[in-house]
Amino acid sequence: MGETKSFTADVVVIGGGGAGIAAGIEARDAGADVLVIEKDAAPGGAAIISGGGCLIVGSPLQEKAGIKDTPDLAFDDWMKWGGPSADEVWARYYIEHTLHDLFHWAERNGVKWVDLKSQEGNSVLRWTRADDSGHGLMSRLIASYKAKGGRLITNASVSEITREGDRVTGIAGKMINGESGDFTVAAKTVVVASGGFNSNVDMVKEALPALKESRVLEGSGFYARGDGHKLVRGLGGYLTHMDHIWFYAYATPDYRDQASGRGLVFRLVPGNIWINQQGRRFHNESLSGGNSGSPALLAQNPRYAFAVADRAMLNTLSISDPYYQSGEKIIRERVEELLENSPFIHKADTLAELADKMGVDRDTFLATVERYNAAFAKGLKVEPEFGKPLGASKPFDTAPYYAIQMFPLARKNFGGVKTDMRCRVLDKHFEPIAGLYAAGEVAGMAGGHINGKAGLEGTMLGPSIFSGRVAGGWAAQEAGFGAGFAGKPNR
Ligand SMILES: Cc1cc2nc3c(=O)[nH]c(=O)nc-3n(C[C@H](O)[C@H](O)[C@H](O)COP(=O)(O)OP(=O)(O)OC[C@H]3O[C@@H](n4cnc5c(N)ncnc54)[C@H](O)[C@@H]3O)c2cc1C
Structure with a gap:
């Protein structure tokens, strides 16, 4: 048994994948002291092993290829593909922010976008790949986060979100993978960015009982096991569209x-x-x-x-x-x-x-x-x-x-923790739980169910990174730093 280590931060982030690192960068840019806690030996999550493709509308790469794309066209494709259970408000918000707040923002953080690929359901090419795919994208964002003074602890598994009265006050957990001891982090706000649950077949079958007797393969990041979903549910957070799971054949x-x-x-x-x-x-x-x-x-x-x-x-x-x-x-x-x-x-x-x-x-x-x-x-x-x-x-x-x-291989979760447009976790009355935010796949990529039943591809990583930024901006603001996330829509 090692000793319990105690840390403090303005904003603590659970998970150092696409959403968590983006949240970290945003909160650091607002001036908050940020600590990202990552369960794996290295940060990156599913994002670092991903294809590195994001749905981006109106990009210079599209322009160069002579492709005419608009937020309206992308929104129509999105709603046709994802069906009525796609969250129209989040979809619109994401699509309109892809040019300035994803493409150019990532470039400012060292990412290079290199090519476009056709994907089913899109009327034009808009799946935009980063140089060296997910590995290139995430390595550069992680490097940028660290360069901005963001702190990171790896091999640390969060098992509790602490609360006093109605407010969350931080997190607690255990060191793993050969490291020992417990840890606590006292923080003003907490961002849950722990990814999906598709590497936990029991949770997949709980969400889709019709598959109970069938063989289903696990297909997401190693620790995409639903830890964050359970922590949020334990605090009274509302989980939605959990049966919306994207399978590969x-x-x-x-x-x-x-x-x-x-x-x-x-x-x-x-x-x-x-x-x-x-x-x-x-x-x-x-x-x-x-x-x-x-x-x-x-x-x-x-x-x-x-x-x-x-x-x-x-x-x-x-x-x-x-x-x-x-x-x-x-x-x-x-x-x-x-x-x-x-x-x-x-x-x-x-x-x-x-x-x-x-x-x-x-x-x-x-x-x-x-x-x-x-x-x-x-x-x-x-x-x-x-x-x-x-x-x-x-x-x-x-x-x-x-x-x-x-x-069938369970790849991506299109449902999860319900949040508002600031990524504040909502309870069953659709009221925010004070100090608690969720972004990325734990929140069905963004807001709870941004894709609906089907995704145009690039609509997982992209919205995860974008909602990470939104969560980081507002979590920093609630902690006393910055004015919250505003961004710049490409209307
Ligand atoms: C092989 C593959 C290819 C993909 N390709 C694409 C693509 O090209 N385009 C696209 O749009 N989407 C793609 N996706 C989906 C996309 O990568 C994910 O939806 C996205 O990475 C989700 O980001 P996230 O930050 O929410 O989760 P992740 O990137 O998975 O990060 C979550 C992090 O939280 C950590 N964590 C979990 N539990 C705890 C805990 N208890 N304590 C501390 N840390 C914890 C995990 O270890 C992980 O590092 C792909 C997915 C896979 C698996």
Whole structure:
């Protein structure tokens, strides 16, 4: 047992990911003494392993590419995609602040934005990637936070938010990962920025009881385990839209660490087809996103499928995991090691043999592939059964054949702690809990449910960083520093 260390700060932030570091920078800029408490050995959270893409409207990169985008167009796309449960006020607030208060702000903190990518649901390209993806984005923001005099303690797990009367007064927790002792931080305001809960499959199934009997893979940051949700709930904070979880379909269990329940996201298998346990295709596989491929997979019984590919299709396979990648480069030997060794990946010299290994009906499966191959033989541009464009595909003709078993992977939480527009945590009467703020994925990315049921992509990291700034600005103001977050809309 080590001793209890006692710290003080004007603003204490729980979690050093995208939202927490942005909150820290904002509160430091307002002149507050800030302490970020991070559970992991290093800050960054899910944000540092992310694709580093943010939805940004009216950026210089769009302008350079000749893309005409406006907040109105982005808002229309957002509401169409996310549906009626998207928070219109927060969505509008975020969209209109992406140019000055995300793009240019991040640049002032050392971030370089490098390119745009098309994402389902967007009528123009606006997913804007930072140099060196999430790693580049977060390394620069963390460096900026430290350079501004922001303090950070790592390997520190917050387990309590302290309160006297109606006001929060700080936090308490334990040192972990080989460090020992307890700690307390007395603070004027507390920002909860502890991320989502998708690396806690029990919480996922609690939020979506229909999935109780299904295998669901964990797919967020290592400590995205819902600690902050529990702390806020314990103080009477209101949690909302907890069943709005963004799943990915193209994920297979991490066979090297099966006990963890984590999934590996695989990409770049052009032309693969998805086969359910009945041996049939069920979807246009070219639409593989969270609002298209995932609902299709979740509708299968049982809730899994096989991504079937021939050898040629797997030559570009990438696995989004540091073990299989070095920066942007795919480590090909390790990908081959996965293909050879995972019990969730079957390989066979013939399609008939592959059907047996998948445990699906041979005749049904062979007829499915035959129909698909026939579309190529006929020279069709689109296969007729599910409308998949065939431009980037080829027939199944190069043995060996592979079937990668894929399960729904819980990636992002679109619901969480309800806050007002200052990121103050609201109770069940929708009144603020004095001194308590929440931002980022713990708050459904911003405000509680900014995306609704579906996200245009870039609408997780972006709103997390932005709401972190909003929370940091107002938490500093309540602690006696600055005038609160105002920003500059790009109307
Ligand atoms: C692989 C991957 C790729 C992604 N790519 C994109 C993308 O390109 N674009 C996009 O918009 N979104 C993306 N996302 C989602 C996005 O990264 C997250 O939504 C975003 O990082 C959330 O920010 P946050 O600060 O709320 O949480 P995080 O960045 O996860 O930070 C939370 C931090 O809190 C810490 N913490 C948790 N509990 C405690 C505790 N009890 N005490 C102290 N600290 C604690 C965690 O360790 C963590 O460091 C991706 C997610 C993943 C997993």
